[in-house]
Amino acid sequence: xxxxxxxxxxxxxxxCDYCDFYSLPVRPGGPGLDAFVDILLADVRDSxxxxxxxxxxxxYVGGGTPSVLGAVRAARLLAGLRALLPAxxxxxxxxxxxxxxxxxFLRACREGxxxxxxxxxxxFHEPSRRMVHRVGEGSLLPExxxxxxxxxxxxxxxxxxxxxxxxxxxxxxxxIETLLAFNPAHVSLYALTADPKLPGSPPDDEAxxxxxxxxxALEEAGYTQYEVSNFSRPGKRxxxxxxxxxxxxxxxxxxxASGTVIDDRTGxxxxxxxxxxxxxYNTPAFSKRDGGVTVEFLDRLxxxxxxxxxxxxxxxxxxxxxxxxxxxxxxxxxxxxxxxxWRKRGFLDGEKTALNRDGLLLLNLFLLEVFEELE
Ligand code: SF4
Numbered sequence: 001x002x003x004x005x006x007x008x009x010x011x012x013x014x015x016c017d018y019c020d021f022y023s024l025p026v027r028p029g030g031p032g033l034d035a036f037v038d039i040l041l042a043d044v045r046d047s048x049x050x051x052x053x054x055x056x057x058x059x060y061v062g063g064g065t066p067s068v069l070g071a072v073r074a075a076r077l078l079a080g081l082r083a084l085l086p087a088x089x090x091x092x093x094x095x096x097x098x099x100x101x102x103x104x105f106l107r108a109c110r111e112g113x114x115x116x117x118x119x120x121x122x123x124f125h126e127p128s129r130r131m132v133h134r135v136g137e138g139s140l141l142p143e144x145x146x147x148x149x150x151x152x153x154x155x156x157x158x159x160x161x162x163x164x165x166x167x168x169x170x171x172x173x174x175x176i177e178t179l180l181a182f183n184p185a186h187v188s189l190y191a192l193t194a195d196p197k198l199p200g201s202p203p204d205d206e207a208x209x210x211x212x213x214x215x216x217a218l219e220e221a222g223y224t225q226y227e228v229s230n231f232s233r234p235g236k237r238x239x240x241x242x243x244x245x246x247x248x249x250x251x252x253x254x255x256x257a258s259g260t261v262i263d264d265r266t267g268x269x270x271x272x273x274x275x276x277x278x279x280x281y282n283t284p285a286f287s288k289r290d291g292g293v294t295v296e297f298l299d300r301l302x303x304x305x306x307x308x309x310x311x312x313x314x315x316x317x318x319x320x321x322x323x324x325x326x327x328x329x330x331x332x333x334x335x336x337x338x339x340x341x342w343r344k345r346g347f348l349d350g351e352k353t354a355l356n357r358d359g360l361l362l363l364n365l366f367l368l369e370v371f372e373e374l375e
Pocket of ligand 1: 012064
């Protein structure tokens with residue numbers, strides 16, 4: 001079976017106010033990380049065997065903050081993966097945060113076969129960083145961005161957030177301009193979502209306007225939007241994330257990770273989620289059969305809905321060939337009325353079964369109509 005691999009490194013040097021990801025505070029290179037790498041590798045080995053995976057097209061090491069592993073452990077993790085995987089994946093992405101992504105770490109990643117670094121920038125604006133308790137020193141960003149750009153030329157992505165407390169149009173435009181001077185191949189611009197709203201956040205309409213201004217600035221600079229929050233230079237889209245949006249199989253390894261495996265012959269599948277408990281995962285006693293992993297069976301209708309939910313985030317839309325193989329009919333036959341209405345309204349992309357730039361802004365409304373038609 002072919003499946004991508006996601007590895008979750010659930011450690012960070014602090015805790016940002018807006019973050020929903022599972023992570024525990026740790027010192028970079030702190031105790032326990034060596035054992036964690038060993039257990040993660042053992043889990044990769046077991047998971048590849050359990051699901052009979054013989055091809056891994058993409059690998060993504062995320063978190064948390066994978067760069068807290070430090071150079072030596074990152075090298076060991078990558079060498080361990082190289083020994084376990086059937087072949088080295090076509091795309092290998094690793095997330096890093098500036099405070100822990102030093103030269104030694106980045107070189108270890110490059111030598112270990114990482115083809116893409118995704119750097120958590122978020123904002124250069126110190127007051128905004130402080131207001132959301134963003135980890136790491138903003139003052140380190142330029143130096144670390146220079147390093148990443150020198151070691152991974154044309155192969156790094158950076159995340160920015162719009163709608164942060166203390167942010168206005170000027171601040172966001174300066175963030176974008178400062179970042180683009182380092183020539184990232186790919187930029188993710190996320191609209192801040194925090195519930196309840198963080199103190200000092202701009203009102204909703206102002207936050208929406210900010211994101212649109214950010215989108216326009218990125219497009220003017222030659223980055224094409226290819227998903228709700230993602231922009232890239234030609235040929236630099238994240239292949240791993242496209243596999244999620246197109247509902248291709250992936251295994252998630254590590255605490256709080258989840259994986260989804262779909263049987264193309266039946267259109268049914270399974271999703272498993274590893275318990276968000278790094279303490280338990282980090283002990284040999286952690287047992288997948290003992291509450292460490294929950295498994296959910298996904299029937300055909302659930303998967304058709306998810307295929308639309310994920311696929312219409314992407315500017316190419318769901319994978320029509322794969323849809324037909326899995327569900328036995330063209331995807332248009334499931335939602336003809338919605339597609340016709342949205343095409344007439346001018347929100348579909350030409351002849352493609354995909355939302356265009358304006359349509360993406362109304363994704364939730366579109367999905368409501370899709371689900372109503374499916375019921
Ligand atoms: S560094 Fe990233 S993963 Fe860690 S708490 Fe902050 S936003 Fe969350």
